[in-house]
Amino acid sequence: MNVYGLIGNPVGHSVSPPMHEAAYAELGMDASYVAFEPPVDELDAAIHGAKTLGIAGLNVTIPFKQDVMAYVEADPLAERIGAVNTIEFGGEGDPVGYNTDAVGITRSFEHHGVDLDGKKAVVVGAGGAGRAAAFALSDAGCEVHIANRTVDKAIDLGSQVPHASGGSLDTLESQLDEASILLNATSVGMESDETPVSKELLHDELTVLDAVYAPLETRLLREASEVGADTIDGAWMLLFQGVEAFEIWTDRDAPVDAMNRALREQLDG
Ligand code: NAP
Numbered sequence: 001m002n003v004y005g006l007i008g009n010p011v012g013h014s015v016s017p018p019m020h021e022a023a024y025a026e027l028g029m030d031a032s033y034v035a036f037e038p039p040v041d042e043l044d045a046a047i048h049g050a051k052t053l054g055i056a057g058l059n060v061t062i063p064f065k066q067d068v069m070a071y072v073e074a075d076p077l078a079e080r081i082g083a084v085n086t087i088e089f090g091g092e093g094d095p096v097g098y099n100t101d102a103v104g105i106t107r108s109f110e111h112h113g114v115d116l117d118g119k120k121a122v123v124v125g126a127g128g129a130g131r132a133a134a135f136a137l138s139d140a141g142c143e144v145h146i147a148n149r150t151v152d153k154a155i156d157l158g159s160q161v162p163h164a165s166g167g168s169l170d171t172l173e174s175q176l177d178e179a180s181i182l183l184n185a186t187s188v189g190m191e192s193d194e195t196p197v198s199k200e201l202l203h204d205e206l207t208v209l210d211a212v213y214a215p216l217e218t219r220l221l222r223e224a225s226e227v228g229a230d231t232i233d234g235a236w237m238l239l240f241q242g243v244e245a246f247e248i249w250t251d252r253d254a255p256v257d258a259m260n261r262a263l264r265e266q267l268d269g
Contacts, residue, residue: 002031003054004249007046008061011035015266016059019242022262026255031056040064047071051089057249058087059242065128072097077139080160081131086245098248101129102136104241105183105209108232109140111240114181114207117141122175124196125185126153126166129211133185134161145175149186169196176201182224184210189218196220204228213238216267239263 006016012035020033036058038046043064048071050058060068065083074097078084084097109116121137123130126148134157138144144164148154151168158166167175176182176197188196189212197220202208206229210218213234221231242263243254 002029002056003034004031004057004059005034005036005050005055006059006061007036007038007043007050007064009037009040009063011037011061014061015238015263016242018266019239019259019263020246022258023246023255026258027252029250043067044071047087047095050087051095054089056089057245058089059245060085060087062128069097071095075099077102077135081135083128083131085241086248088248098245099132100241100244100248101132101237102139103244104237104239105133105136106140107240107244108209108236109181109207111236112207112230112232114230116181119143119181120179121145121181121183122147122172122179123183123185124148124169124172125187125211126150126157127185127187130185131157133183133211134158134164137181137183138162138164142181145171145179147172147175172197172201176203176206180205180207182206182208182229184208184212184218184220187212189220190214193219195223199223199227202227202229206230207232209237210234211237213267216264235260235263235267 017033024031073094078099081099086098086100088096119142121142123133123146138161146154146166154166158164186196208224209232216233246254
């Protein structure tokens with residue numbers, strides 16, 4: 001049996017185990033996915049232990065996404081983003097680290113028939129998800145503007161990403177006018193009815209993806225719908241980062257519909 005898993009702290013409410021287990025059941029695979037919660041100062045033991053025990057692959061979440069880079073050979077995209085959320089074990093050398101949040105974003109737009117090439121995109125947030133979003137959208141051919149509460153982080157990220165700029169949350173007003181993509185990569189709206197972008201700035205030429213997935217319909221997405229914009233909820237990004245990890249680990253096409261059903265059952269419940 002192949003064992004896959006997730007390391008993070010805390011991982012109690014993770015929806016990844018049922019999503020991946022649904023894929024194994026759908027394809028009749030002899031595999032299992034387990035959530036592990038090592039103490040925050042014992043990442044070294046966790047990674048070496050996983051390798052020694054023959055674990056085939058691990059997802060990585062808060063607070064280990066940056067620190068884990070010391071233990072893996074990061075692929076070029078993960079290296080640029082500065083974070084790894086998927087590890088593939090098994091070879092002779094170091095485990096390989098990927099960032100599937102970035103691919104999760106582009107695959108979410110692709111799935112909804114949105115062509116990113118040549119579009120103007122605005123990313124709100126410059127933390128882990130914001131970095132993945134900015135690189136992913138730039139690589140897909142967008143001109144990217146990053147707006148963040150801590151302005152220096154936005155400007156710094158804007159200088160690292162090709163065809164990008166950064167600024168304060170006040171720059172949203174001028175930047176959103178000509179944008180056709182808006183991506184919320186802040187935690188604003190998570191388990192609350194707050195929004196990072198006021199409704200007056202939204203318009204019907206936008207496709208809005210919210211990385212926040214609890215609730216599934218955030219205030220941002222509700223207000224975007226109200227002005228006639230297209231919306232993509234955060235479960236799609238979560239789904240496609242998992243789909244990408246599954247495909248890296250198994251070299252098989254993921255059963256996307258089965259994974260989506262299992263994920264939405266968890267998030268709706
Ligand atoms: P992070 O690294 O801690 O970054 C948090 C971001 O939110 C920063 O840009 C921060 O701004 C901003 N922020 C926090 N509170 C704010 C407020 N009150 N007003 C304005 N900005 C605020 O977190 P992360 O890992 O990027 O995650 C961000 C969100 O994305 C979380 O809700 C997470 O659950 C979600 N996410 C979803 C997926 C998915 O698959 N759907 C994947 C990854 C993350 P400062 O820089 O000024 O602090």
